[in-house]
Amino acid sequence: MSEKNLYDVIIVGGGIVGTSAALKLRSFGLTVCLLERGVCGSRSSGINYGGVRRQGRSLAQMPLTQRAHSIWGRLKEMIGIDGEYVRSGHLKLARSQADMESLTRYKERTAEIDLGLELLSSAQLRARFPWLGERAIGGSLCPEDGHANPRLISPAFARAALRAGTQIFENCSAQSFLHNGQHFEVKVDIQAEPLKSVFLLNCAGAWSNNVCETFGEKVPMTNSHPLMVVTDALPAFMNLSLGVEGGGVYVRQVSRGNCVLGGSQGYQLDANRARPGGDGIELVLKGAVELLPNLRHAQVVRTWSGVEGRLPDREPVISFSSTTPGLLHGFGFAGAGFQIGPAVGEVLAEMVAHGKTSIPIEAFSIKRF
Amino acid sequence: MKPLNDSKQTGHAQFRRLHEKNRPSVEFSIDGQAYQALLGDTVLTALLTNQGAIRRTEFSGQKRAGFCLMGACQDCWIWLESGERLRACSTMLESGMRLITGLTEDPQHE
Amino acid sequence: MNDIPVIIGAGPAGIRAAQTLVEFGVRPIILDEGMRWGGQIYRQQPTNFGRTSRQLYGFDSSKADALSKVFMGLMNQVDYRPQSLVWNVEQNRLDVIHQGQSTMLPWQSLIVATGATDRVLPFPGWTLPGVFTMGATQIALKYQACAIGAQVILAGTGPLLYLVAYQYVKAGATVLAVLDTAHFSSQIKALPGLLNQPIQLARGMYYVGWLMSRGIKIRRGIRIVRAEGKNTIEALVIKNERGVVETLPCDALGVGYALRPETQIADGLGCEFKFDPMQRAHVPVKDIAGRSSLDGVYLAGDGAGIMGADAAELSGELSALALVLDRAVHPGDAEPLRRRAKYLERRIQNITRFRAGLETAFPCPDNWIEQLTDETIICRCEEITFGHIRDAITTCDIREVNRLKALSRAGMGRCQGRMCSQASAEILAHLTKQPLLNVGRLRGQPPIKPVPAHILAEASTPKTEAAK
Numbered sequence: 001m002s003e004k005n006l007y008d009v010i011i012v013g014g015g016i017v018g019t020s021a022a023l024k025l026r027s028f029g030l031t032v033c034l035l036e037r038g039v040c041g042s043r044s045s046g047i048n049y050g051g052v053r054r055q056g057r058s059l060a061q062m063p064l065t066q067r068a069h070s071i072w073g074r075l076k077e078m079i080g081i082d083g084e085y086v087r088s089g090h091l092k093l094a095r096s097q098a099d100m101e102s103l104t105r106y107k108e109r110t111a112e113i114d115l116g117l118e119l120l121s122s123a124q125l126r127a128r129f130p131w132l133g134e135r136a137i138g139g140s141l142c143p144e145d146g147h148a149n150p151r152l153i154s155p156a157f158a159r160a161a162l163r164a165g166t167q168i169f170e171n172c173s174a175q176s177f178l179h180n181g182q183h184f185e186v187k188v189d190i191q192a193e194p195l196k197s198v199f200l201l202n203c204a205g206a207w208s209n210n211v212c213e214t215f216g217e218k219v220p221m222t223n224s225h226p227l228m229v230v231t232d233a234l235p236a237f238m239n240l241s242l243g244v245e246g247g248g249v250y251v252r253q254v255s256r257g258n259c260v261l262g263g264s265q266g267y268q269l270d271a272n273r274a275r276p277g278g279d280g281i282e283l284v285l286k287g288a289v290e291l292l293p294n295l296r297h298a299q300v301v302r303t304w305s306g307v308e309g310r311l312p313d314r315e316p317v318i319s320f321s322s323t324t325p326g327l328l329h330g331f332g333f334a335g336a337g338f339q340i341g342p343a344v345g346e347v348l349a350e351m352v353a354h355g356k357t358s359i360p361i362e363a364f365s366i367k368r369f
Numbered sequence: 370m371k372p373l374n375d376s377k378q379t380g381h382a383q384f385r386r387l388h389e390k391n392r393p394s395v396e397f398s399i400d401g402q403a404y405q406a407l408l409g410d411t412v413l414t415a416l417l418t419n420q421g422a423i424r425r426t427e428f429s430g431q432k433r434a435g436f437c438l439m440g441a442c443q444d445c446w447i448w449l450e451s452g453e454r455l456r457a458c459s460t461m462l463e464s465g466m467r468l469i470t471g472l473t474e475d476p477q478h479e
Numbered sequence: 480m481n482d483i484p485v486i487i488g489a490g491p492a493g494i495r496a497a498q499t500l501v502e503f504g505v506r507p508i509i510l511d512e513g514m515r516w517g518g519q520i521y522r523q524q525p526t527n528f529g530r531t532s533r534q535l536y537g538f539d540s541s542k543a544d545a546l547s548k549v550f551m552g553l554m555n556q557v558d559y560r561p562q563s564l565v566w567n568v569e570q571n572r573l574d575v576i577h578q579g580q581s582t583m584l585p586w587q588s589l590i591v592a593t594g595a596t597d598r599v600l601p602f603p604g605w606t607l608p609g610v611f612t613m614g615a616t617q618i619a620l621k622y623q624a625c626a627i628g629a630q631v632i633l634a635g636t637g638p639l640l641y642l643v644a645y646q647y648v649k650a651g652a653t654v655l656a657v658l659d660t661a662h663f664s665s666q667i668k669a670l671p672g673l674l675n676q677p678i679q680l681a682r683g684m685y686y687v688g689w690l691m692s693r694g695i696k697i698r699r700g701i702r703i704v705r706a707e708g709k710n711t712i713e714a715l716v717i718k719n720e721r722g723v724v725e726t727l728p729c730d731a732l733g734v735g736y737a738l739r740p741e742t743q744i745a746d747g748l749g750c751e752f753k754f755d756p757m758q759r760a761h762v763p764v765k766d767i768a769g770r771s772s773l774d775g776v777y778l779a780g781d782g783a784g785i786m787g788a789d790a791a792e793l794s795g796e797l798s799a800l801a802l803v804l805d806r807a808v809h810p811g812d813a814e815p816l817r818r819r820a821k822y823l824e825r826r827i828q829n830i831t832r833f834r835a836g837l838e839t840a841f842p843c844p845d846n847w848i849e850q851l852t853d854e855t856i857i858c859r860c861e862e863i864t865f866g867h868i869r870d871a872i873t874t875c876d877i878r879e880v881n882r883l884k885a886l887s888r889a890g891m892g893r894c895q896g897r898m899c900s901q902a903s904a905e906i907l908a909h910l911t912k913q914p915l916l917n918v919g920r921l922r923g924q925p926p927i928k929p930v931p932a933h934i935l936a937e938a939s940t941p942k943t944e945a946a947k
Contacts, residue, residue, distance in 0.1 A: 370734050381610055381711065381732065383608060383628060383711065383730075384619065384623075384625040384626065384627060384628070385624055385625060385626045385628065385652070386532060386624060387620065387624055387625060387650045387651050387652060388534075388624040388650065388651075389524075389529065389624035389873070390624075392527055393527075399608055399681075404625050409524075409525035409526075409528055410623065410806055411525045411622075414619075414623045414625060418625070419711060421608055421609070421711045422608040422710065423597075423712065426862060428588035428861070428862045429862055431606065432710055432711075433606065433608060434608030434609060434711070434756050435611070435615070436610070436611055436612060436615060436859070436898070436899050437521055437596060437597060437611070437612045437614060437619060437898070438611065438612070438614070438615035438618040438619060438622075439596060439614060439615065440512065440928070441741070441894065441897045441898070442599075442612075442859065442894050442897065442898050443594075443860060443892070443894040443895075443897075443928075444859060444860070444893075444894070444898075446929075453504060453931075454812075454817060454931065458513075459513075460515075461525070464484065473843065473844075474851075479663040
């Protein structure tokens with residue numbers, strides 16, 4: 001394709017899904033144009049908690065999450081930085097007997113997938129992790145899960161896609177989409193001539209319904225606003241990423257010593273932004289300090305929130321369009337898209353290049369609504 | 370944070386008292402050693418009239434002695450032995466405070 | 480009036496705002512982070528100190544006394560809450576920490592009088608013990624009767640440089656040199672502007688003359704190269720007025736380049752900001768009376784843009800008058816209020832012309848970036864160096880300040896950018912060859928200052944209004 005403004009693929013959205021799709025598509029030799037309204041990796045992909053975990057995902061996500069796991073194992077090779085990624089382990093805590101039973105059932109259900117889960121009793125927790133407060137009565141450890149710094153990693157995927165020859169337009173709003181019978185046409189605010197492509201990838205995160213609606217397949221997506229709190233640097237006491245059964249609070253300590261805490265919800269400021277509120281911040285601290293008394297004297301230094309898209313069943317949409325050939329969707333990760341994002345990108349690229357993917361994705365079809 | 374150290378501190382005090390020297394004295398400790406300052410001193414003043422710095426940074430361990438004295442730069446947070454922390458420039462010294470700076474200036478340990 | 484106005488800050492602006500509101504029968508809540516009213520410029524010494532007002536504030540002692548007298552007289556008519564830190568602001572609520580507890584305070588009218596801190600430009604060695612801001616240098620003396628060292632050098636630019644030198648020598652400290660980065664010619668050029676406030680100008684000249692008569696070396700047109708020392712500052716290396724490098728031994732350095740406004744609360748509320756080229760910073764948008772872009776939010780004093788203590792008093796009164804007029808609290812005829820407001824506006828405009836003169840006389844140096852080495856720390860809290868920032872800008876094609884913070888960590892530390900964001904923005908503008916305005920403005924989030932985790936953890940209970 002040598003005509004200016006004509007590409008094999010246009011990708012809407014420069015988060016981790018869009019940029020990793022671009023990277024893979026370039027390896028297939030396709031021409032790619034990626035459109036990002038702000039700067040790549042600055043939304044959900046850049047402001048999430050940073051958990052890189054398989055444990056806790058639905059069975060339907062298991063093939064994807066295992067594929068992602070091996071991608072994360074080659075991260076530095078792919079994007080040039082380690083982005084503070086560590087396989088420190090993900091420990092999901094039980095705060096009640098019911099929680100523990102739930103964790104046990106999960107281990108049983110996922111036995112075939114070999115996540116390496118270890119169930120730990122209260123005594124075992126205290127022995128291995130003496131800094132845990134009393135609320136935790138047991139847990140499930142996935143030793144190979146871990147965490148990373150999304151602020152560094154997501155933009156790095158974009159830079160890798162750029163080095164691989166992707167045409168990236170940042171600070172560029174896609175204003176309208178249509179299919180003219182031959183190509184997709186995307187009007188953007190940075191130039192008069194529309195961009196054209198054979199394929200269109202909708203990876204616009206919480207704003208993906210714009211494209212869906214244009215092509216007659218709007219989905220029942222709602223917004224959530226994860227709230228994150230960061231402390232100043234504390235002496236190192238924990239390496240792994242901590243969560244609780246049932247969700248609600250998650251904590252990790254980075255190598256510099258800061259603790260990243262998440263949970264609760266911020267509030268939406270406008271269509272594009274969310275803010276952490278006082279109530280939400282206090283709630284996160286309450287849950288975190290309960291789990292980790294070491295945090296009591298930490299200083300809360302930063303907080304943030306963001307906008308994430310979720311579907312009613314908390315599963316994403318990874319799918320060919322139900323209405324328009326050449327259109328593909330990859331969005332709606334309900335706050336859990338960081339680990340699987342790179343695999344979703346690859347899968348979308350395979351669907352474009354080969355018409356199919358080896359990963360089962362029926363559960364993520366847009367037709368299910 | 371360097372561990373507590375029994376060595377005696379040597380001389381250099383950063384601040385110089387110019388006036389208001391006739392105030393009651395207040396006993397406190399730095400890294401387990403007994404020191405004195407005056408009632409009405411902030412914790413920062415109490416530290417810097419006895420030694421040359423107040424903490425080491427978390428990352429490189431370089432010494433710091435505060436910077437803005439008005440609660441903006443946040444460079445003077447120090448730990449108490451009880452585990453609490455305080456901002457030295459905006460906290461008044463109290464009798465019996467047990468401060469940790471990790472800075473005992475025994476020349477052998479420099 | 481249905482709502483109780485809240486004033487944040489009890490410096491000259493906050494005090495005059497409170498006084499004015501009380502005159503109209505309003506009983507404001509005053510949230511003061513400090514231990515006692517006065518802000519920084521009129522900071523009161525601890526109660527067991529004995530120096531006179533004249534010794535503390537010099538020529539400003541009558542102003543300091545007047546403000547203090549006014550505020551003490553108001554005590555029974557206001558709800559004054561010292562040692563209260565506002566750590567979060569939202570549309571209808573504030574979250575305040577007092578004595579280790581956080582409580583929520585609803586608000587409908589707000590006067591934000593949060594004052595200023597020193598404007599800081601990094602140089603190699605500036606994190607050494609013994610290097611303090613000019614404001615700190617003054618506070619050590621004013622508040623704690625201490626000199627920052629035995630052999631002090633004062634450097635930077637601005638009227639504060641000369642005032643602090645005068646105060647230090649008068650109090651018996653040893654000041655080895657007063658080093659102004661501004662050239663004498665700038666000060667001559669600024670005279671017409673400075674003549675708008677003849678008394679201030681005369682005072683400035685008096686300080687210089689007095690210092691010279693005491694044999695204190697005043698040098699102009701110098702550049703700071705680096706501070707040297709092993710564990711503490713031992714010398715300041717400068718380029719002198721002829722461009723020749725000199726090493727000046729010292730054991731303490733007070734350095735400052737005028738002030739920068741504390742705008743975090745205005746930012747947290749969602750006020751609109753604009754770039755002010757004279758201040759080289761983004762400041763909240765406000766009309767001359769202090770109305771921000773948000774209904775019910777008024778901005779007074781240095782916290783909305785540096786204007787000086789005298790203008791802060793005027794703007795405190797003016798913003799309170801604006802609130803009274805807007806809320807129709809005044810009895811009867813509004814005309815006397817409007818006339819008073821007009822009078823205050825004229826006086827503030829006059830001071831603004833003087834401030835422009837000060838900026839001409841004491842310009843912020845524009846060549847400081849050249850002195851930076853790769854190892855110079857820019858972000859003190861996180862120890863992020865100039866080299867690291869430059870590499871991040873290049874590798875990641877950064878052109879905007881929030882992106883720079885996200886990818887380099889500069890500004891992520893405890894001071895939340897207070898000490899480094901000016902420098903980071905100027906470095907980014909310089910390296911990407913953009914005007915300072917184009918690199919954007921740091922977005923703030925709560926907490927407005929660092930807060931101990933346990934205080935917030937313990938606060939998560941049903942909300943009640945903060946009671947005295």
